[in-house]
Amino acid sequence: MRTSIRTGVALSISALTMSGTAVLTSGSAEAAATQTPAAATTTASTIAPEAERTCRYYVWPRRGTFVHRTPWGRRIGHLRHGKVVLAQCRRSHGWVKLRGNVRPRFIGKWVYRPHLVRFGFGFPGDDFS
Secondary structure (H helix, E strand, O other): OHHHHHHHHHHHHHHHHHHOOOOOOOOOHHHHHOOOHHHHHHHHHHHOOHHHOEEEEEEOOOOOEEEEOOOOOOEEEEEOOOOEEEEEOOOEOOEEEEEEOOOHHHOOOEEEHHHEEEOOOOOOOOOOO
16 A cells, blocks of 8 residues: 555656656655745746736726727727726736626737726826825
């Protein structure tokens, strides 16, 4: 029974090594339980990369903004002024991909980022001093 557990641990360690998520030494449980700070940082960065983080925005222009199929692509809908949406935090050449709080057909589509303001950061031109 112990050899089958060791074999299972060795196989899981080799699978982790090949996938690149963690590099572990031979089949000791102590080595599997401890990670170096560099390995922990690598694992944390793969969990929530900047492109996958979701931020809350609201639509700033009084006329609203259009939702596009691709950046600078065909318009497929409209978001009204003041609408709060969820979109990716990192922009791709001025565009963000919608993630939630919109119609289901808009999820995964694109909005021009300068038309959105991060929720909780005030409207452009507001004086907070």
